[in-house]
Amino acid sequence: MSNSPPDGEGSSDGKRSATIQSVSIAARFLTILANAEEPLALGTLARRAGTGGSTAHRYVQSLVKEGLAKQDSVSGFYDLGPLALSVGIAALKRTDAVEIAARHMKALANRIAASAGVAIWTERGPTLVRWYRSAYFSISSLALGDILPLDNTACGLVFQAFLTPNHIDVARRLQPDYFRGTPPSSETLARIRQTRGAELTGHLLPEITGQAVPVFDAQQELVCVMTTVTNLGRTGDRADREALFETARAVARETGGDASFA
Template sequence: MKERAGIQSVEVGFGLLEALGEAAGPQMLRDLAAAAGMSAAKAHRYLVSFQRLQLVVQDPASTRYDLGPAALKLGLASLSRLDPVRLGRERAGALMERIGHTVALAVWGNHGPTIVHWEESPQAVTVNLRLGDVMPLLSSATGRCFAAYASKEAIAPLLREELARAQKQGRSDVPGTMAGVRAMLDEVRTRGAARVVDVLLPGIVGFCAPVFDADGHIALGIVALGPTGTFDPDWDGAVHGPLRLAAQQLSADLGWRG
C-alpha cells in the first residue's frame, strides 16, 4: 500500500518531544538536540514553537527544557482511554502463534485473579479452565504473579486461607509457611514472572508475566501454558522470553516507566 503523505517537519520536531519524554529530567539545548539528531539552531526553532503551544517549557534560571502542561494534558487524556484488556486481547493471538502455546489474560477480580480471555493454540491439550475461573494464589502461575505484585491488603486474607488449607492437606508442592510464601514471591519479582510445573494441573507448565499501568499497579497478567513434553519451562527460554517481552511492551504502552 502506498505510504500516505505527511508533514515532514512535524515528524522531525516530534523527535525533540520524544527525547524529552525519554529523558530522566529537564535537558540543556545541546543535549536535547543531540538526542534528536539535529543541530542546536534547528532544535531551538522547534522548541520556540513548542513553547508557544505549551508542549515545552523552559526554566529561566537553568535554561533547561522540559515537557509542558499541554503535553501532560494529552498524556493524561491518552491514558484515560487505554483499556489494558482490549490491548492484551489484540496481541494475544500473535503471542500464541509465536510461542506455539495457549495464551490467556487475567485481571484481579472480586475473588482473586480471574481469567478474562483465552487464546487457545491449535496444538493445545485439554485443560479444565474456563473464562471467569478464579486462580489460586499458591498453586497457579497466575495467582503467584498477582500475589507478588498486587497490594498486600488485597492478597493477605486470601493467602492466609490458602496457606492454612495447604497445611491441612499436607501439600508439598506449595510453600507450607508464610516465610516460604515470601521467598516464592521474591523469586517471582526477581524473575519478572511466575512459573509452575505439575502443580495446579498435572503435566502442565504455566508462566504468568505482569503488565503494569502508568501508576505501577498490576493491570493484568499474561499467561502461557502447555504440556510438559513440548513446553519450554526454562527461564528466558522459548516461552518465558517472548512472554516477558510482550508484557513489558504492553506495560510501556500503558504508560509504565519502570
C-alpha cells in the same frame, strides 16, 4: 551549492511532504524530552535529535509557544510543557490495559505452542477474563471466567507478589479447600518481584507448565496478569518464556507501565 534544506526539514516532494516531515521532527524533540530523566540543554537536545543547534532552537521554541515544552528562565533548559501533560493524561484515560494485554496474548497464542490469557483480581482470586487456545496446543481444561488457585498457579503467585496481604487473605478464605496449596515463601515472592515473572510445572495440571507476568499501569499499579499454559513435552521451554516476556515489554510500552522484565 546544494539547495537541500538543512537537517532534512524539507524535500522536493512539495509542501505536503515538508509539512509532514516538520511534524515528524517536532515529534522527535518531544520524544527526547519525554524520555529524558531531567530537563535538557539545547545542545543536548540537538545532539540527541541529530540536528544542528539552529534547527533545534526553532523547533523547541515552537513547542514552547504551543505549550508542549517549557524553558526554565534561569538555566535555559527545556522540559515537557503543560499541554504535553494534558495530552498524556488524556491518552492514559483512554488506555485499557486489559484490552491491550488481551490483544498481545491472542497474537502470542497464535505464535507459540501455549494457550494464553489475561487474568484480573477479584475477591475470589485470579479470574480469567480472556483466554486463547493455541493454534498448536489445546490440552487445557481452563476456560474464560475460571478462577485460578492462589498457590498452585504461576498466575496466583504473581498476584501474591504484587498485591497486599489483605487482598490475598480474603481470596484465600473464599477459595475451596482443594484449591489451597502451600503459601509461597517470602523469598519466592521477592524473586518474582525482582524478575517480574513466575513459572510452575505440574501444579495445576500434571506435566503442564504455567508461566505468568504482571501488567502495570502508568502509576505502576498492578492491573492484570498475563499467563500461558504450555503443552506436554515443552515444560520450562526457554523460547516460550522469552516470547512471554517480550510480549510483556510490548504491553508495558503501550500502557506506560513497568517494563523491567528480567
